[in-house]
Amino acid sequence: MTTKSKPSETPEKAVVIYSGGMDSFTVLHKARLQGYELYALSFNYGQRHSKELEYAARVCEELNIPHKVVDITAINELVGGSALTSDDIAVPEGHYEEDNMKATVVPNRNMILLSLATGYALSLGAGKVFYGAHSGDHTIYPDCRPEFVDAVNEVTKICDWQPVTIEAPYLYSSKIEILTDGLAMGLDYGKTWTCYNGRDKACGKCGSCAERLEAFEHNKSVDPLEYEEAEPA
Template structure:
């Protein structure tokens, strides 16, 4: 199967990082195919946001149910009801409770298979520098190693691209705001309630990014941030 250089798969969670990646690739003229995963995350509300954005942009969107993997890779606050989502900043050690073992390797493997089946040459995902300490599968060395594998896993090479690998959440938001993106179309909170909690690491980092960009987060919070 011939790989088409402008055809690409985007792993699209519905969060602000992948939201920005999706739009960045869209602006560059890629023919995009969005891939979201239901892995049993308690914040599955993000999948609804992903579907709405893809529908608006006319991007083909698949949501893949891989909840069965929780029998193998449990023990995360994101997928286990008996583990509380920790509150506080990502820099705090407690946030390691949100790690889903080997999640990105699993998702990238499935996305690579999808890319090969449709003749796409790239897979985009939203790893960034703020993830490096907590999430091992967002580190530059991980992306480099995965790229070595995806280039030789089939007769056609696939490149894994993380446009914001060395950028902070603050820089990602700055880039997105410069593109005129509406971040009210993204969901970040690890708690999938009606409104974002404003207390989990994901909310804290998001709010910090807006504050440092002198911008107001359009998302509704349970307690309006000061």
């Protein structure tokens, strides 16, 4: 007598907002290891570091993950005034804890991106949207705070007949802890772009670079990304 084998369960679909930076790179792999059928979503919102989108595309191609890059540059007619999107505003140098880093805020960016990602998830029949907010962002970026994620979650659960959950697995983790987790997964961070300046090499001076280098130092690891040489004193 033969027994019928049980059909394998279909993986749950999930959308990952994937910038190409080290945080979303780690989130992408974490969700992948959890067995989700992933759909990566990147946004061109006019960021001067759009080079990160090239890194995102390469990783998704390597992992055979469906990847969409959506051009939303038109929003800059409404939400200007950020060093990340305006050539008239210099990218500030220093750590995220410094007040001048508020110049890198793109007003309401994550609300916009999460809204679009939720719509995409609904069209796919996906129940979750992942994004890489972390504790180091809380001071400078209001739309990375736990209360923001909680509030958005309440909305995405009722914005359609199918509820969608916003997942921010590193919401209470520092960049150092994110890197610790990623290194434990064996991830190659040479496949990520973090610098706010989209030049050939990372500047090593902007807040994003400073926090990244700090994370590698605390993890006693060498950052595989190439950096511009320091100017002679």
